Amino acid sequence: MSVLAIGLMYGGATLAAMLAGIPIAFALGFVALAFMYAFMPAASLDTVTQNVYEEMSSITLLSIPLFILKGAAIGRSKAGQDLYTAMHAWMSRIPGGLGIANVFACALFAAMAGSSPATCSAIGSAGIPEMRKRGYSPGFAAGIIAAGGTLGILLPPSITMILYAVAAEQSLGRLFLAGVGPGLLLVALFAAWSVHNYRREYAAAKDVYERTGRTSTILKGDAFTMRERFSTLPRVLPFVVLLTGVMVALYGGYATPSETAGLGGLLALALIAMIYKAWKPKDIDPILTATLRESTMLMLIIGMSLLYAYVMSYLHISQSAAAGIVALGLSPWLLLLTVLLLVVGLGFFLPPVSIILMTAPIILPPLKAAGFDLVWFGVVMTITMEMGLIHPPVGLNIFVIKNIAPDIPLRDIIWGTLPFVILMAVAILILCLVPGVAMWLPDLLLPTTR
Numbered sequence: 160m161s162v163l164a165i166g167l168m169y170g171g172a173t174l175a176a177m178l179a180g181i182p183i184a185f186a187l188g189f190v191a192l193a194f195m196y197a198f199m200p201a202a203s204l205d206t207v208t209q210n211v212y213e214e215m216s217s218i219t220l221l222s223i224p225l226f227i228l229k230g231a232a233i234g235r236s237k238a239g240q241d242l243y244t245a246m247h248a249w250m251s252r253i254p255g256g257l258g259i260a261n262v263f264a265c266a267l268f269a270a271m272a273g274s275s276p277a278t279c280s281a282i283g284s285a286g287i288p289e290m291r292k293r294g295y296s297p298g299f300a301a302g303i304i305a306a307g308g309t310l311g312i313l314l315p316p317s318i319t320m321i322l323y324a325v326a327a328e329q330s331l332g333r334l335f336l337a338g339v340g341p342g343l344l345l346v347a348l349f350a351a352w353s354v355h356n357y358r359r360e361y362a363a364a365k366d367v368y369e370r371t372g373r374t375s376t377i378l379k380g381d382a383f384t385m386r387e388r389f390s391t392l393p394r395v396l397p398f399v400v401l402l403t404g405v406m407v408a409l410y411g412g413y414a415t416p417s418e419t420a421g422l423g424g425l426l427a428l429a430l431i432a433m434i435y436k437a438w439k440p441k442d443i444d445p446i447l448t449a450t451l452r453e454s455t456m457l458m459l460i461i462g463m464s465l466l467y468a469y470v471m472s473y474l475h476i477s478q479s480a481a482a483g484i485v486a487l488g489l490s491p492w493l494l495l496l497t498v499l500l501l502v503v504g505l506g507f508f509l510p511p512v513s514i515i516l517m518t519a520p521i522i523l524p525p526l527k528a529a530g531f532d533l534v535w536f537g538v539v540m541t542i543t544m545e546m547g548l549i550h551p552p553v554g555l556n557i558f559v560i561k562n563i564a565p566d567i568p569l570r571d572i573i574w575g576t577l578p579f580v581i582l583m584a585v586a587i588l589i590l591c592l593v594p595g596v597a598m599w600l601p602d603l604l605l606p607t608t609r
Contacts, residue, residue, distance in 0.1 A: 162197075166476040169194060173467075183513055184456075188463035198474055204488045205448070210469055211462045217325050218417055220461065224454040225420030226316045232427035236435050238398055239268050239281025244389035247289070248383045255350075255357030257293060261286040265307025266314065266342065271402050271427075273316040275548055279308035279559040279593045287564050294364060299356055302549075302575025304563075305348055305556040309545035312397040312511055315406070315422065319511045319544065322461065324536045326519035331416050332409065332603040337538045339585060340596045345542070347580040354380075356578075397430050404434045407574035410604055443591055457512065464516035476522035484525045491529040492591070494537075498522045499543050501588070506547025508515045510555065514544060538597045539590055546583050549576040 172193065177281075178185035195203050233239075246260035248268075253259060261282060269278045285305040290300035312319040315335035324331040377398070381493055405423045408414040414422060432438035471477045489497065503521070505514045526536055548556045550573075590596055 162475050162479045164509070165198060165474055166480065169471065169474070169476055174281050175463045175506060178523035178535045179438065182504065183509065184463045186578055187467040187513070187517075187555075189459075191463070191467045195471055199470070203473075207345070211466050214485055215458070215462055215465060218415070219321055219325050219331055220458075220580065222316075222417040222420035223318055223321055223457065223461075224450065225417065225424045226273045226318060226321075227454050227457070228450045229316075229420065229448075230277050230429045231453070232272045232424065232431055233268070233272050233398065234274065234281050235446050235449065236431040236437060238271075238394075238431070238435075239278075240285040240399070241391070243282050243285045243289075245395045248388045248391050251383050253354075254361075255354040256358060257295070257297070259350045259556065261290070261303050262307050262346055262353060265304065266310050266346045266531035267399070267402070269308070269311035270314045270316075270342075271398055273311060273314075275308045275311035275358045276559050278311045279304055279556050280563060282307065283560055285342045287560070287567075290447060290592070294360070295357075296360060296571075296575075298457060298571035298575030299562070300362070301564060301572040302565050302577075302579055303353060304461075305350065305549045305560050305576050306557070306579030308547045310342055310345065312545060312548070313338045313345070313538070313541050315339070315409075316423070317541070318457070319515065319541055320537065321416070322512055323519075323540070327523055327533045327537060329537065330601075330605065330607075332539050333534050333605050333607075336410065336601040336604055337534050337597045339540065339600050341538050341542060341590060344596060345586050346364055347581065349579065352578055352582060356436040361394070371560055373394055390452055391427045394434055397434060401426050401430060413480030415566050422586075455606070460510075460512050461516065464513050468516055468520055471517075472520055481524040483529060484521070491531065494529050495531065495591070497538075498526065500541045502540060503546065505582045509547075511541070511544040511547070514547075515540075532594070532598065534601065535594050535597050539587055542583055542590075543586055546580050 172190045173186065176190055177183065179186075183190065192204070192207065195207070197258060198271065224536075243260065243264040246264040247257060248261045249264070250256035264282050265278050268274070268282055272278060272281070283301075286304055289302045290303075292295055298442070311317070315338055317335070317338060320334045320338060321331060323329070323512060324334050362537065384537060401423065404426070405419055407424060409416060409419040428443070430440075435445070468477070484494070484497075487494075502518070505518070509517070527533060551557065553577075556575075557576065561567070561569055561571055
C-alpha cells in the first residue's frame, strides 16, 4: 500500500476517532496502536511503553508539572483578585482604564501562572462583574478577559513553548525570550482596543442620557486616593518579585528551566502561605490535587501525541507530507500562510498541545528549508493557536468565561472575542513585516553561536 493511502487512512481514522467523542489522548493512542498493529512489525507493539518513555524522557518536559504547580498555587489563591484590584486602582483615571487594567492584570498573571484557563478564571471572576457593574457591555467584558487569558501560552513560562522547544529542538530560553516582545505587542493592541471601545460605549451612553435622561454607570468615573492606591501593593509586589526572580534565574544562567520551575513552585507555595495564610492541609490539598490532575491529563496527551508522531514518522507519512509540501514549489510567504491556515483549521478541533506535536514533523522541515527561523515561527504559531482558544467550536477560554459568567449568552461572548481575534491576526502580520519584534531580545541576551 502506498504511503499516500496509508497517510489518508491515518488522518481519516484520527478525525473519525475525535468526532466520535473519544478524549484526545485516547483517540491518538488508539489510532497509533491500530496502525502499529496493521503496518508495523509485531514486535513493535511490545515496545510501546519503551517508545513512549524514550520520547518523553526529556529534562525539559520535567518542568511542565512544576510550572503547573506554580500556576495552581497562584491561581487557587486570591492573588488574581488582588492583582486586578491594584491594576484598577492605578489605571482608573485613564479612559477605558478598567479594561486596560484587565489586560495588564491578565498579562502579569499569565506570566506568573503560565496557564490560559487559570488566567481567565482568576482575573475574570473579579474583572467581569466589576466591568459590568460599571456599565461596560457584557460581550466586551467577556471578550477582553478571554483574549487576555490567551497570553498564558505566549508569555513565559509557557507550557506550549516548552512543548514546541522539544518538538522543534530549539532553545527554550530563546523561545521564552522571543515571546516577550509579541506579548507586549498584544497587550498594547488589546489596551488600544479597550480605549476605543470605552469611548464608543461612553458616547452611546451619553447620547441615551441626553435623549432620555436615563444614566449609565459608565458615565461615572472611579476615583482612588494615593493612599488607596499604595494600599493595594503589599500583596501584589511579592508575586511580581517572584516573577522577576524566576526570570533572572533562568536567563541569567543560574538555573535550568526545570530547576527554575521547581524553585518557582516552592516560592509560590511559600508566598501564599505567608500572604494568604494558606498553609494548612485543607488549603494545600486543592492545589496539589489540581496540579496532579492537570499534569496527568497533559502528560497523557503529550505521551500519546509523541507516540502518534512516532508512528507517523515510522510509516514515512510525515516525511512524505513534508516532501510533498516542498515539491509544491510555494514561495516562502505562501508556504507560511498555508501552514498558518492549517494551524487555524486544526484549532477548531484540537488544543495547542496536540497541534504542536502532531504537525511539527510535517511543517517544520519545509519552513526551515524555506529559510524561516524556527524560534520566530514558534512565536507566530503560538499566537495563531491563541486565536484557537477564543474562536468556536473548541474555544477553551470561551467556555471558561461561560462558566464564570453563566448569565452572559454564549453568542455575546463569541462576538466579544472576535475583535481580539482580528487584533491577533494584525500582530502576526506585524511580526512577519518586522521579525525583530520577537527576535531582538533573544538575539541580545542569548545570541546563537552560528
